[in-house]
Structures are given as C-alpha cells and as structure tokens.
Amino acid sequence: MTTGANTDAAAFDPATATIAVVTYNRSALLTRLLTSIGAMDPKPGHVVIVDNASTDDTTAVVESWREKLGTELVYRRLETNTGGSGGFSEGMRVAYELGSTWMWLMDDDVEVLPDGLARMGAWAPRFKSIQGRRYDYDGSEFYWQYRIADRMGIPIPFAPSGFGASGYKEMNSGCFEGMFIHRDIVAKIGLPDPRFFIYWDDQLYGWLASRLTTSVIVDEFVLRRTREIKQWDMGIRHMNASSDAYRYYIMRNRAHIKRYYRSLGAYNPVLFGAGTALTFVKELIRLVVVERKLKGASNLFRGLRDGRVIARDRTWQPMPPLVESQPAV
Known part of the structure; x- marks a missing residue:
C-alpha cells in the first residue's frame, strides 16, 4: 500500500x-x-x-x-x-x-x-x-x-x-x-x-x-x-475498438454535457465546440486505425443531429440532488 x-x-x-x-x-x-x-x-x-x-x-x-x-x-x-x-x-x-x-x-x-x-x-x-x-x-x-x-x-x-x-x-x-x-x-x-x-x-x-x-x-x-x-497500442495509452451504438451516443451526449455546463455557468461555446469537433475526428481515427473500416461514420452524424434536439429542449433539467441544500447559518 x-x-x-x-x-x-x-x-x-x-x-x-x-x-x-x-x-x-x-x-x-x-x-x-x-x-x-x-x-x-x-x-x-x-x-x-x-x-x-x-x-x-x-x-x-x-x-x-x-x-x-x-x-x-x-x-x-x-x-x-x-x-x-x-x-x-x-x-x-x-x-x-x-x-x-x-x-x-x-x-x-x-x-x-x-x-x-x-x-x-x-x-x-x-x-x-x-x-x-x-x-x-x-x-x-x-x-x-x-x-x-x-x-x-x-x-x-x-x-x-x-x-x-x-x-x-x-x-x-x-x-x-x-x-x-x-x-x-x-x-x-x-x-x-x-x-x-x-x-x-x-x-x-x-x-x-x-x-x-x-x-x-x-x-x-x-x-x-x-x-x-x-x-491500438499508442504507448502510454490504448485506443479501444468501438461500436455503432457507441459512435452514436458519443456525439449525441455532447448535448447533455452542454446542458450541464450551461446550467453551471461553465459553458464556453468556442472551446466546447472545439471539443466536439476533436471528438468527431477521434472517432473517425478509431474507425480507420482500430477497426479498419469507414462504415459506421453515419452514426456520428446521427448523434450530432439528435443532439441538436436535446440542446433545444426547453424542458431539460439536470438531475436533482438527493438532499436539498441547507440554508446558510
């Protein structure tokens, strides 16, 4: 230990x-x-x-x-x-x-x-x-x-x-x-x-x-x-193979993260957009280098499309705490 x-x-x-x-x-x-x-x-x-x-x-x-x-x-x-x-x-x-x-x-x-x-x-x-x-x-x-x-x-x-x-x-x-x-x-x-x-x-x-x-x-x-x-062994780290479902949710769920960031005042549209673009590129590299194919890229675009629906959802709320905040003494 x-x-x-x-x-x-x-x-x-x-x-x-x-x-x-x-x-x-x-x-x-x-x-x-x-x-x-x-x-x-x-x-x-x-x-x-x-x-x-x-x-x-x-x-x-x-x-x-x-x-x-x-x-x-x-x-x-x-x-x-x-x-x-x-x-x-x-x-x-x-x-x-x-x-x-x-x-x-x-x-x-x-x-x-x-x-x-x-x-x-x-x-x-x-x-x-x-x-x-x-x-x-x-x-x-x-x-x-x-x-x-x-x-x-x-x-x-x-x-x-x-x-x-x-x-x-x-x-x-x-x-x-x-x-x-x-x-x-x-x-x-x-x-x-x-x-x-x-x-x-x-x-x-x-x-x-x-x-x-x-x-x-x-x-x-x-x-x-x-x-x-x-x-794919990259030395200090590995890049794992993925699936069509992962590719879809990797891009779609960026919208959920964006909503959490916004709710906490941590959202920067330029930097977060850059993170989304880099994620997209990384997944293309994963397809070509690890899985040695291009079929499946459509799921990345599908995820981005459905993420836009989440981003516009006016009913979206973050998960609530399990206890209410205590008033300041």
Whole structure:
C-alpha cells in the first residue's frame, strides 16, 4: 500500500461500503466477478447487482451466489435495457437507500483483487471521490485518462501517468469502472443521469464531483479487466475498438454535457465546440486505425443531429440532488 494512504484501519469500516455492479447478458463474466468478490478480505457490507434485462442465465447465476458470497446480495432486474447509465443510476440509488457510506461502481467485465477494498478504504479518511487503478486483460497497467480539458469537456489523452511520493494525483473526471464515492457527494450531485444511456455519463459525474471535493486517482491496483478488447497500442495509452451504438451516443451526449455546463455557468461555446469537433475526428481515427473500416461514420452524424434536439429542449433539467441544500447559518 502506498505511503500516502491512511493506514488507520479503524478509520474505514468495510461494512459501510457497497459494490454496485451493472450487467447485461454476460453471466460468465459476472461469475468471475462474483468469485473474486467472494475471495475478498475484507468484504463490503452489500453487493448490488443491477441486471439490464438480460436474456441469458444471469438471474440463475446471481441466485446461486446468494448464500455463498459472504455478504448481503441485492439483485435488481430491470424490465428494459437502460444502458450502463441507467444501470449505474439504479445501482447507486439502491446503494444510497441501503444507507451505504461508500459506493464502489464497476462493470461485469472486471474482477476485484482480494485486498481491493482495504486499499481503497485506506484513502477514505482523506478523500471522498477516489479512483483506483486496474490491470488490463493482458496484465499490463491500464492507463485511464483522469483529467479532462475543463471547458472543452474532453479527456487529456497524455496527462502525466507517473505517481509521486504522495501516491495520488488530482483528477477532474470519473470512470464507473471503479469509481469509489462517498454518499455526501452523491447526495449533492444526485444520481448518474440515465438519459446518457452509454458514454460520457461517468466523465461528467466525476467532473461534477471534482467541483465539490478534491477528487483523486490513487496508485493502488484494485481491479483487473477480464474481457479482451481490440486495441491500438499508442504507448502510454490504448485506443479501444468501438461500436455503432457507441459512435452514436458519443456525439449525441455532447448535448447533455452542454446542458450541464450551461446550467453551471461553465459553458464556453468556442472551446466546447472545439471539443466536439476533436471528438468527431477521434472517432473517425478509431474507425480507420482500430477497426479498419469507414462504415459506421453515419452514426456520428446521427448523434450530432439528435443532439441538436436535446440542446433545444426547453424542458431539460439536470438531475436533482438527493438532499436539498441547507440554508446558510
């Protein structure tokens, strides 16, 4: 454990933490994750599984773990597929209503290292929005873009990757594959926005958290990816293959980010427009270099078109906080 962490075990109670997992038709991967949670020491107080209306044997797999996981298992099967955004929104809602102090979010295609919760909990007395590190499928160190160009609303792809003696770096982004966040911050921001369906939802949520507290990525490996993804190795980072759905939502959801920025007085039309243009170019590069095709570019244009509808929607409102602000004393 890094020297920057608080090593006072009494300062963090693992029973106050909930792991919230979103899954969809990947019962084999979910089994691996549940196996790793069963081997954790310490374990969280609850594990919440949100099933995005899977049609495979996910329900049976979850029920088979109910008695042997070693902690309380809560299963929510949704009627429709709400995407990662809707799944994490529901998972955080359930965790919050369970009274959890800490919520640890993750997809079904990772496994938790046995001491993962202890490593995250060691930082809990100091920070309220924490991101751990993870190993990639091949065992290499996964580089996550922990900083965004604030007014452009896009990741900075080559932010420094090294950690100093402190063992952490400040971040202004977030990733639902490992976000470890305190209920006080969740109460002020509200739940993740399910309207995103997929993409940008976690970056925005992390950005909102960084406006309320010092958010950090810590030099602690706590997760390991269990699914291989086609990639372009760029040295310090990888560019993953994508899908037509991702291409659509990457562009459409820029409109949701714009609305959040406007609501907070953080919107700069020139800089944000530049961020949108760079995102478009990046996705074209992804198509050509990683997936070696051009078919699919139409989804980028579709996303931009539908984003304009969101941008003009006069009924649009940001997600509300879970508690009303207290009057100044």
